[in-house]
Amino acid sequence: MTTWRPTPALVRACLLALGGVCAGVVLGQEVLVVVAAPFVVLAVMGLAGRPRQSVRVTARIDHHRLHEGQGTTSRLDVDDLTGVEHVTRTAAATAHVVTDPAYGATGALIGDGLPTIGFSPRRWGRRAIGAERVALTSAWAGWQWGPFDLPEHGLTVLPQTAPYDSRAEVPQPDGLVGRHRSRRLGSGTDFEGIRAFATGDRLKRINWPVSLRTGELHVITTRAEQDAGVWLVVDGLRDIGASGGIDGAASSLDLTVRAAAALAEHHVRVGDRVGLLVVAADGSRVRLGSGPRHLHRLQGTLARIRTDARSVAPERLDLGAGAGSVVHVLSPMLFTPLVTATASLQRSGASVVVIDTLGEAMTGDRGRLELPSLAARMQRIERDDRLRHLAAAGTPVVPWRGPGTLDTVLHQLARRAQVPRVRA
Amino acid sequence: MRVLAPGTTGPVATLRAMLLLLPCAALALALPEVPHWAVVAGVVVSSAVWARTPDHAAGVVSLVLVAGWWASRGVVDWRVLVVAVLLLVAHVCATLASYGPPTMAVDRRLARLWFSRALLALVPVPVAWLAVRGLDPELAPSWLWLATGAVVVVLLLATARVTRTDQA
Numbered sequence: 001m002t003t004w005r006p007t008p009a010l011v012r013a014c015l016l017a018l019g020g021v022c023a024g025v026v027l028g029q030e031v032l033v034v035v036a037a038p039f040v041v042l043a044v045m046g047l048a049g050r051p052r053q054s055v056r057v058t059a060r061i062d063h064h065r066l067h068e069g070q071g072t073t074s075r076l077d078v079d080d081l082t083g084v085e086h087v088t089r090t091a092a093a094t095a096h097v098v099t100d101p102a103y104g105a106t107g108a109l110i111g112d113g114l115p116t117i118g119f120s121p122r123r124w125g126r127r128a129i130g131a132e133r134v135a136l137t138s139a140w141a142g143w144q145w146g147p148f149d150l151p152e153h154g155l156t157v158l159p160q161t162a163p164y165d166s167r168a169e170v171p172q173p174d175g176l177v178g179r180h181r182s183r184r185l186g187s188g189t190d191f192e193g194i195r196a197f198a199t200g201d202r203l204k205r206i207n208w209p210v211s212l213r214t215g216e217l218h219v220i221t222t223r224a225e226q227d228a229g230v231w232l233v234v235d236g237l238r239d240i241g242a243s244g245g246i247d248g249a250a251s252s253l254d255l256t257v258r259a260a261a262a263l264a265e266h267h268v269r270v271g272d273r274v275g276l277l278v279v280a281a282d283g284s285r286v287r288l289g290s291g292p293r294h295l296h297r298l299q300g301t302l303a304r305i306r307t308d309a310r311s312v313a314p315e316r317l318d319l320g321a322g323a324g325s326v327v328h329v330l331s332p333m334l335f336t337p338l339v340t341a342t343a344s345l346q347r348s349g350a351s352v353v354v355i356d357t358l359g360e361a362m363t364g365d366r367g368r369l370e371l372p373s374l375a376a377r378m379q380r381i382e383r384d385d386r387l388r389h390l391a392a393a394g395t396p397v398v399p400w401r402g403p404g405t406l407d408t409v410l411h412q413l414a415r416r417a418q419v420p421r422v423r424a
Numbered sequence: 425m426r427v428l429a430p431g432t433t434g435p436v437a438t439l440r441a442m443l444l445l446l447p448c449a450a451l452a453l454a455l456p457e458v459p460h461w462a463v464v465a466g467v468v469v470s471s472a473v474w475a476r477t478p479d480h481a482a483g484v485v486s487l488v489l490v491a492g493w494w495a496s497r498g499v500v501d502w503r504v505l506v507v508a509v510l511l512l513v514a515h516v517c518a519t520l521a522s523y524g525p526p527t528m529a530v531d532r533r534l535a536r537l538w539f540s541r542a543l544l545a546l547v548p549v550p551v552a553w554l555a556v557r558g559l560d561p562e563l564a565p566s567w568l569w570l571a572t573g574a575v576v577v578v579l580l581l582a583t584a585r586v587t588r589t590d591q592a
Contacts, residue, residue: 008479009519015484016515020491029495030556034504036491037552038512038545045541086534088524103431105528112533140541141519 004051004143013042046142051083057134059150061119065300068160068246071100071120074130074153081110085139088147089115092131096123096245104132122245124159124257124303128152158299159261160246192221229275229288230267231350232298234260235331235338236280236305237313240358252332255357257302259400260330264302268295276301279331279338281311313337317345326351330400332358334379339386346395354390356399358383431527439521439530443475446514447486450507451493463493478521487511500557508549516542551575 006014020036023029056079063072076089091104100118108115119129131152136145194210197217205219239253250258260276267274268290276286276298286294286301313335317327327350329342346352358380387397398405428437447467451459458464467489473482494507516538520530 007519008481008483008522009515012484012487012515012518016487016491019488023495027495029498030500031495031498031504032491033556034500034549034552035494035508035511037548038508038542039515041545041548042515042541086523088528090525090528101529103525103527105525107524107528107531107534109531109533109537135524137523141523 002146002148003054004138004145007046007137007141007144010043010046010140010142013039013046017043042140046138046140049083049085049139049142051138051143051145053080053082055080055084055136055145057136057146057148057150059130059132059134059153061130061153061155064154065156065158066121067158068121068124071118072129072155074117074119074132076114076116076134078114078136083138084110084136084145086110086137086141087114088135088137089117090133090147091117091119091129092133092152094127094129094131096125096243097121097127097129119155121155121157122247123243123254124157125306126304127155127157129155156300156303158303159257161258161261161265194218194220229273229325230263231275231277231288231325231327232260232263233277233279233317233327233329233331233342234302234305235329235333235357236278236283236307237311237335237338238332239307240332240334241360250359252358253305253307255359255400256330256332257305259355259357259405260328261299261302263328263330264298265295268292268298274298277317278302278305279314279317280305281308282306314341317341326353328353328355330355330357332356332383333387333390333397334358334383336386339390342395343390343393346393352395354387354395354397355405356387356397359400429526433527433529435530435535436521436526436528439517440475440478440526442517443478443483443514443521444471446510446517447471447474447490450490450510450514453503453506453510454494454497457497459493463489474518478518483515483518487514500553505549505553508553509546512542512545 016039017036020032021040024031024033024036058077059074060077061072061074063070066072074091076087078084078087086107086109088107089105091099093104098120100120104117106115106117117132121127121129129152130150132150133147134150135147137143194207195218197206197211197219201219205221207218207220210218234256236253236256239251241251242249243251243254264274264276271290273288273290274294275288276284278284278301284301284304286298289297315337317329327345329338329345329352331338331354333339333342333354333356342352342354391397428440448471451464451467467486470482470486470489473480474486490507490511494504520535520538523531523534
């Protein structure tokens with residue numbers, strides 16, 4: 001139980017005041033009386049300002065769910081401030097979280113309001129912030145309550161949605177409604193062509209100028225509009241490179257998670273159904289869904305990804321995805337089983353695009369002949385070879401570059417999807 | 425070994441430097457008379473420890489050594505007034521520095537508040553100095569002590585009123 005205890009400053013003032021005055025009187029040392037005189041005032045005022053009440057202090061943060069780079073504020077609640085003059089707060093340092101003020105130490109007189117501490121997470125994931133030490137000081141720095149520890153608060157940091165937009169259509173939309181142009185003719189608004197009137201055509205679709213010119217009834221045909229099922233497969237098996245948060249260099253997992261968040265937001269925004277499969281030791285799977293709440297669920301799942309050295313790559317990717325689904329595999333592709341599983345997915349009929357998220361993680365500036373550098377280069381060569389084989393098997397591989405990364409690839413896939421297939 | 429912790433703010437470093445310098449300066453006021461080497465060493469070492477940890481009991485050692493050495497001289501001259509001011513300022517610097525870790529910036533309003541408090545605490549010093557210099561306890565009338573006490577109280581109240589701030 002914390003109580004009000006005299007501060008070292010009060011103890012020092014009392015010792016000097018008592019010692020100086022007593023020694024001056026008893027020993028006849030006038031100098032001691034003169035030197036001790038100011039400390040008498042400090043000691044008396046400090047002793048007189050002793051608070052008596054018990055204090056209950058709690059802290060709360062304004063937000064429990066943030067995106068990278070956003071900020072929240074930790075506020076202090078003190079139930080009884082009688083006799084309290086100054087409050088000191090010192091927040092514990094947390095990885096990938098910056099504080100305002102820097103180093104997390106702040107203090108203020110009660111008259112200026114209780115001091116606050118700002119926290120800004122710089123990397124996605126689960127963060128524990130707000131663990132801090134608090135001390136209350138009475139007037140004339142006489143008595144102190146604490147310092148005592150306050151517990152931390154859990155904070156879910158969602159990945160920053162890197163700016164991403166795409167004008168490419170999803171190759172094989174398979175839903176009922178949506179913004180993508182269907183391969184099938186239907187009652188949409190996207191012009192397909194003009195043909196002769198046939199039994200069953202709606203009268204409102206008759207194109208009168210063409211009909212009058214040709215002397216026969218003609219109707220306008222349009223394409224139906226459908227949504228698409230988009231699966232995001234996120235490789236959380238390893239994290240290559242050091243993460244500097246949003247202000248510094250990105251590790252491979254940073255690139256993967258941020259790219260997945262950007263793709264998820266883009267597809268949900270255009271009305272597609274988006275599913276997520278996390279390949280990791282404690283992998284998770286989110287079914288196809290759409291809407292803002294589903295997007296929050298996807299981002300929350302991405303924020304919980306953790307790498308584990310024991311995790312192994314799966315032999316196959318079980319998405320339950322139909323032939324019309326589009327699968328984005330976001331991975332640095334460092335594991336052969338994952339490459340094999342991706343190729344199997346492609347063979348099953350899904351439109352698979354591999355998004356390479358290795359980035360600059362394996363291009364260290366160490367000496368070229370040093371052992372770690374050699375090992376990294378060998379690993380990279382092997383990986384590039386796997387990706388070449390994957391591309392040769394018909395699976396496009398594109399490095400993540402942000403906006404427009406997938407445009408060319410999706411256009412090609414859409415054209416390929418329109419070509420009639422002949423199965424042996 | 426780092427002298428200052430990473431992130432130590434400039435004002436805090438200044439306060440800590442003053443904790444080292446002020447007791448030494450109070451001792452140096454006696455020049456050309458040089459204290460015993462043990463006293464000098466004791467003041468320097470304890471002041472250094474005090475500067476490193478403003479909450480440390482070494483602060484008491486430093487102040488007592490300086491005050492004790494000046495008392496041992498037995499001369500109540502103008503320099504005793506300066507010594508009292510220097511020791512009080514050192515004490516206030518240590519108090520300001522001990523409000524939080526070295527990475528915590530010194531609050532300007534708090535510093536102003538303690539400046540006014542230091543002025544208030546200095547009020548009895550000239551009174552005590554005049555009393556010990558100008559009065560013979562055996563010859564002084566009994567009402568003089570009462571009057572002196574009353575004057576000190578009045579001066580304290582007046583100083584408190586003059587130096588009062590919003591927080592005080």
